[in-house]
Amino acid sequence: MADTPIAPAGHVRLGSNSGQSMTRREGVAKVTGKANYAADNKPEGLLHAVYLESGIARGKVISLNTEAALAHPGVVHVMTPENAPSLAVSPDEKPVPFSARMEVLQDNRVRYAGQPIALVLAETLEAATEGARLLAPEYEAEPARIGFENGEAYDPEFVTTGTPPARQVGDIDAERKKAAHTVEVTVDTPLQYHNAMEPHVIIAQWDGDKLTIDMPNQAIGLARAGIATYLGIDPENVTLRSPYLGGGFGSKAVVFGPQYLAMLAAREVGRPVKLVLRRDQMFGPVQHRSATRQTVRIDLDKDGRILALDHHSLSTTSSFDDWLESAANASLSIYASPAIKVSHTGLRVDTGTPGAVRAPGLASGTAALEVAVDAAAYRMKQDPLDFRLLNYAETDPGTGKPFSAKALRECYAEGAARFGWKGRPLEPGQMRDADGYLTGWGVGTALFHAPFFPAKASAVIRSDGSVGAQTSGADMGQGAWTALAQMAADGLGMPADEIEFEIGHSGLPDGSVAGGSAHTASAGSALFAAGSDAVRQVAEIAMNDPESPLYGAGNEGVRASGGRLHRVDDPARGETYAEILTRAGIAEVEGQGRGRREKSAAEQYAMYSHGAVFAEVKIDPDLYQVRVSRLVGAFAAGRIINPRLAKSQLNGGMIWGLSFALHEEGIHDLRSGRPINNDLAGYHVPVLADVPSVESILVEEHDPHANALGIKGVGEIGITGTVGAIANAVWHATGVRPQRYPIHIKDLLEGELARQRG
Amino acid sequence: MNLFDYKRPSSIADAVAAGAEPGAAYLAGGTNLLDLMKVGARKPDVLVDISRLPGLGEIETLQDGSVRIGALVRNSDLARDAGFAKAYPAVAEALLSGASAQLRNAATVGGNLMQQTRCLYFYDQQSRCNRRQPGAGCDAIGGETGKHAVLGWTKQCIATHPSDFCVALAALDASVELQGPDGARSVSLEEFYTLPTEDTPGGADVRPGELVTALTLPADAAHFAGHARYIKLRDRTSYAFAIVSAAAMADISDGVVQDIRIAMGGVAARPWRARAAEAALKSKAPTPELISAAAEAALADASPSGDNAYKIELAKRLVHRAIEQALAGTPQTIPALPGSVFAAQAAGR
Missing domain, CATH: 3.30.365.10 (Aldehyde oxidase/xanthine dehydrogenase, molybdopterin binding domain)
Structure with a gap:
């Protein structure tokens, strides 16, 4: 392959197409149903697969009534640990990046509720579904460990997939001694499940040792390499088609146990096999965002400059793998501080393994940090925006490197102007609108990495x-x-x-x-x-x-x-x-x-997209229902290729932030460990009526170092900052500082009652 | 989903005959039953599709001034019936605050009465549930109980009735008409739902083979049109069940409350008529003190069934608000966000 120049060639100019707000190339195909999603494929001889999921969170499966399932009309094959073929490589191995330990019926152990414990193949989806039900599993159950109080804490070797679990910049003890003020907040974030509109799907068909797969996937090259390794075939023999995805959010970057079961089953029976996860099955083996309990302590000098920033995150993971949310690392890159300490503790619980969910680390991390920063601003009796400007980081606080570009000041200014931030009262509970609703304004800083x-x-x-x-x-x-x-x-x-x-x-x-x-x-x-x-x-x-x-x-x-x-x-x-x-x-x-990306640039510069999000909430003064009446975000992310699509991503991110702040929560019964709100009636995301006004501003930024074309990303940053902005607006309206997400009526009412009790 | 038979009788008599067979279940809009079947909470042997039965799709005003609503009238059709909405605005507002537009278009009013609780443990088939299996026990108790009952519950069952519609109906003394193998009967909607006792979990009082054929609102239900509201509190603005809801309707003349009806949703296994609250205001000129006393009275018997003591305080405040809003008068049009505490905001005021 010719090693073409990285810099744009002289004979072509970027700009005649790029920078234009073109509408979606595939839009007509999508709205007319011609866009072929994975589950739309129906190869000849197709068998439908349904897996049975564990109803206990820990223990063993001691019996399955395979006879009953096989006797059901249309059922062709039942795979259990007794007859399941093995992978070429242990499912505990992680042969390629984004691999995760998984269950492919290798034994009868149960490690979380929702784990696949058998697979039924049938001529129809209905027969496979009923076949799975007829398996009527019996278990030897051990007590589930779930929730912050019941997990097993441990000190991790790394967070996410290899990031050090703790970092220190400067001398935090020395800086604390100089402090005039100290603020500390603790904030909990819940388990969150990706829940893309399109669930995980696979259609697997074999021709000899050639495998063809229709499967929505975010990382086709890695998926192919992983599949070839686990199945012991040449990567060239794996064809993966993924023209359209109905959302990924990180959970379609990985190929999980259920998909491998479908591939193994198709090889076993010599027919194409289709597996579509039900919505409730999305709450188990296909990852989620860890729950976190974060404590942020900010020490300040007499003028409100941050002297020491200490951010600790306890985050949940499974009993058998090691992904931890890198939430505390949010404090390494946003605000200037002579001393910063970030640290992480793991908590093993009986859930599936968490993983990357849109804006991993920073969504959860800024959800806590921005609340603490707001509390610090209030302690100093400073406007929250002025406080953020006072503590503006001119260089990357965690590394000391210069930023490749950082137009955050412009984001603050343009966002504040558009929102109308000026004149915000310092004290909470001061604003009411014409209808008598408590009104609050909050701001949050948004940040996301700009990898390449x-x-x-x-x-x-x-x-x-x-x-x-x-x-x-x-x-x-x-x-x-x-x-x-x-x-x-x-x-x-x-x-x-x-x-x-x-x-x-x-x-x-x-x-x-x-x-x-x-x-x-x-x-x-x-x-x-x-x-x-x-x-x-x-x-x-x-x-x-x-x-x-x-x-x-x-x-x-x-x-x-x-x-x-x-x-x-x-x-x-x-x-x-x-x-x-x-x-x-x-x-x-x-x-x-x-x-x-130029290696020297990568070494020299810290690279991020930046933004500022402003939120207005209206809250019923007695009943505490919350409505986010306005969201304005201003973002600087280098060169924007398609402003329409970029704004759509940013708006969608901010709506996800609203979802994080007020709605999303995967609830597991603490006794059984089972997810119990595992459908979209129970697992709330915002509806249109919850988002009356969301607006994103693209702030001009020239980034000469991120890459030759100066492009950074807009896919995830919208969530960060928004969560805290809403929490801060809720405080500004009510005086109740949220301590957990999602913020519910119950929390605000109990907050009021607690304040009355003094 | 289990294998089942499907029948589509062409008359009510045939439907009732089919419905009386063991293992039969009536199917109308299917918005709840099919979900229950998918999770295995119900496993009927026969689905008796009544959705095309003749004569059950009318809204009729009878000679005595009462209104009879056929069981197969769709929720959205009833709410959007101009004459009905004008006479019973809180019923229309309650209907439109429920579920989603798609569900309201499919769901029938008879089905709304017959829907099951949304207790998470009723749906989780591996949890014990007395409603699903009498005597099994209740795994909701000691579990996630933030939205469970605060009135009329026992250790048998702490679930709530999920309907918005029925709360407004209960306030208006609606009754339910049923046709069964032994003939027709009519029962007050409130009594239609039995509360749990020390030994039984409660639920809809439907005898084998009985089919809901109609709802009736008595003639005096139209007296409240000028002062009728329904308010629903929930953590998201649409497509969410009530944490608590309240219907308040008053008949006022000369500044005196001639009659008043107050009912609450999301607090018990039935839509809960707050008669003590009504008594606190009836025949009186309302004052803030009287409204507060009424709200207190509405929850006087409440007790938490778990981590839901907040619902008692919230319900008091909501009843207070609903009374205030009802006394202020029914709005000219149904708000863009029906039942919402933000109704005024959505109207663009």
Whole structure:
């Protein structure tokens, strides 16, 4: 593969497509039902699989009535630990990144409620469902350990997948001695389940040792490598199709036990197998956001400057794996402080293993930090925004590195102006609207990492004038089909709607992970480079062809636009790609591209997207129902490829923040360990009526270091900051400082009663 | 889901005959029954589809001034019936505060009466539940009880009745018409739900084969049209069951409360008529003190069944609010957020 330049080539310009608010390329297909989601596929001879989930949270399965299930009309096969085939690699191994320990019927142990304990294959979904019910499991149960009070605490070796569990900057004890004021808050966050609209789905079919899979997936390259390893086949023999996802949020970056069971079963019975998780099954083996109990202590000098910031997070994980939410690390990157200490403790409970949920670490971490910062501002009798500006971090507090770009000050200013923050009373409970509702305003700082994943793409220019571009990347609904095509089109020098574009297939160049808010930057850079590379080849042909008007124009002397190359010094002199290739007798040229981040930049700079979120809440003064009447967020995330889609991501993130603040909570019965609100009637997310006004502002920011194109991410940052902004607005309205999420009527009423008691 | 038979009788008599068979269940809108079947809480052998039975889809005003609502009238159709909504605005508001638009379009008023509690332990098939299996025990007690009953509960069952509609109906002394193998009967909606006792879990009083055919509102129910409200407290604005709700309806002349009806939802296994609260205001010129006394009286017998003492205080405040709003008068139009404490905000005031 040609190692194409990372910097944009001189002959193509970013901007004719990028930066435009194009509507979704696949929009019509989606609204007319033509977009083919994984579960829409119906290969011939399809069998339906349903797994039976454990009803206990810890112990053993001691009997399953497989005879009854097999006797049910339509049931073809029942897989249990007694007859299940093994993986080529232990399910406790983690052969590729994003692997997680999983259950594939390797034994009869139960480690959490909802764990698959048998798989039933049948000719119909109904027969498989009833077959699973007829298995009537009997258990040898041990007491469930669940909740903050019942888990087993431990000191972790790392958080997430390898981040150190504790860090210290400066001398926290020394700084504390200088402090004039101290504020400490403790905030709990609950278990949260991803609950994408589309549940996890797989259709697996084998042809000899070749496996074809339809499965929504955010990380096609990694999924393919993992599947090949676990199944003991060549990665080339795995075809994974994932053109559309109905939401991923992190839980479709990993392939879990249930999907492996379907693959094993399809091989076992020699027929295609389809498995679609029921909504209630989304509350077990497919990860979730850990519950956390966070304590933030802020020591301040007499003027309100932070001297010491101490953030500790206790977070839950499973009994058999090690993912921990890196919540406390939020305090490493947002506010300036001479001394910072962050630390994490793990708590083993009998749930499935948690994992990355949209804005991992920072959603939970800022949910606590922003409340503490607000409390500190109030202690100093300072406006919360002024307090944040006073403690503005000019360099990354955790590393001391300069930021690659940071337009947070502008975010504060533009957001505050749009929201109308000026004149906010310092004291809580001061504002009522015309209808008598308590009104509160809160602010939160938003931040998310700007990682970059190495990615590949290819592009083609044909002698008939058609052009195309490809990468394996994934559209989770965020708009990759559109934004990535815009970048590919700019590379190719063509309007976006005139290029053939393909993503979501393992046969395409590895576009890396749609995650970490890095997909547009990573896969997009590769696509741009691939298109540029193809154009470069066409340009070289023309410039070396004496019959071309571009002959001898030199590398920097031509420019691509509208499928045509022309001389920079005379745009009238040029010709189309088709004319160049046809005359040369070349059917097509293929360009290859990689997206990378300069290593030196990665070492030198701290890279983040930043933002400020302002929330207004209305609260009934007696009944305490809360309504978030306005959300305004201003975000700086480098170059924006598609403002419409970017705002959609930011608005969606802020709505998720509202969901975190007021609604979402996975409730497990503390005695049985079972999730008991495991459907969308019980597990609340906001409805439209809960979000009367949400607005995002794109703040201009030029980031010369994040990558050649200056793109950062907008997929996750909207959640961060919003949670705290709402909690702070609730305090400002009521004087009750929330100590747990989601904030409910019960908490505010009990808060009032507690204050009355003094 | 278990295998089951499906029958679609063409007359009420045939339906009742089919429904009287062991293991039969009536299917109308299916918005609750099918969910129950999917989780295994109900396993009928036969579904008797009554959704196309003739004669059960009418809203009729009878000669004596009472109104008869056929059991198959859809929730949204009843709420949007202009004449009905004008005469019984709190009933319409209650209906529109329930479930989601999609569910209201599918659900029938008869089915609304027959819906099951949303107690999480009733739905979790591995939990013990006296309602599902008499004598099994109740795993809700000692579990997640933040939204459970504070009135009329026993150790047999602490679940609440989930309907909004029925709260407004109970306030208006609605009655339920049933057709069974032994003929027709009519029962007051309030009595239709038996409360748990020391030995029984309570529930809808339906005898084998009985089919709800209609609801009736008595003639005097129309006297409250000028002062009728329903308010529902919940943690999200739509598609959520009430933590507590309250209907208040008054008939006022010369500044005196001639008659008043107050009922609460989300507090007990039946829509709870607060007669003591009514008595505190009846035949009186309302004052803030009297309203407070009424609200206190409404919850005088309440006690927490778990981690839900807050509901008692909340219900008091809500009854207080509902009375105030009812006395202030029925709004000209049903608010954009029906039943919400933010109704005024949504109206764009």
